[in-house]
Amino acid sequence: MTDTSTVRTAVVTGGGSGIGAAIAERLRNDGHRVAILDLNPSDAKFSYVADVSDRASVDAALDEIRKELGPITILVNAAGRELYKRFHNIDIETWNQIVAVNLNGVFHCVQAVLPDMRDAQWGRIVNISSSSAQSGQQFMTAYVSSKAGVNGLTKSLALEYGPDGITVNAVPPGFVDTPMLRKSEAQGLLGGTVEEHIQRTPVRRVGRPEDIAAACAFLVSEEAGYITGQILGVNGGRNT
């Protein structure tokens, strides 16, 4: 539980489902004021609807959050969209849609919260990228490219805003049991079932959203202030 002097206002994008929902719950349990941004409304307290690829929509939601919960000094970017398609069949519009959510969405949200963090001379940003950006992944070129961009953006932001007391890190999950993963399994897109993948995972289990949430909780904490620009894999040893 966070000391009351260090209770912060946190925004978690994609907080209505899967990994983002687990991160929001964990930060709430740690004592923070947590707002979630998602495409659809959720039952969670402080749930706001916004499309992270649309700057006006992000700005409007963040303004509401500031009014209700105060300046935002923790941001976790977990909203994401995937695409399985042979590269030669991807048209540029579809490619741009994936980049618009996964990479430009991080651009919009980070840029929109930076004034609060710079004013406070304190901030924590965690970007949920993907282990596929480490390994590459066939049929997922648009997704992997967008997530590799997130890793590069993370490292560069860390260098640029470290002097303002803001840390920026990425957590690339690998194989976490969420609606996104199960949908891919049901469509036969995983190259095997989740059970078969577990047998190829060193720790012999599928990841849980709570595993990613635990890493985020640490990275947004006071004591993680000397950690920035890092890509902290949480993947059961699938990628090292």
Ligand code: NAP
């Ligand atoms: P999920 O259950 O599908 O959650 C993603 C959430 O993001 C959904 O609520 C989705 O809303 C929302 N979202 C999508 N586009 C959005 C937009 N434009 N604006 C606002 N919200 C948007 O997926 P997840 O597995 O928890 O994934 C969370 C993050 O982890 C994603 O960035 C994903 O790429 C990454 N990741 C997951 C895994 C894994 O194994 N699960 C592995 C590597 C990386 P809708 O449901 O309405 O679309």
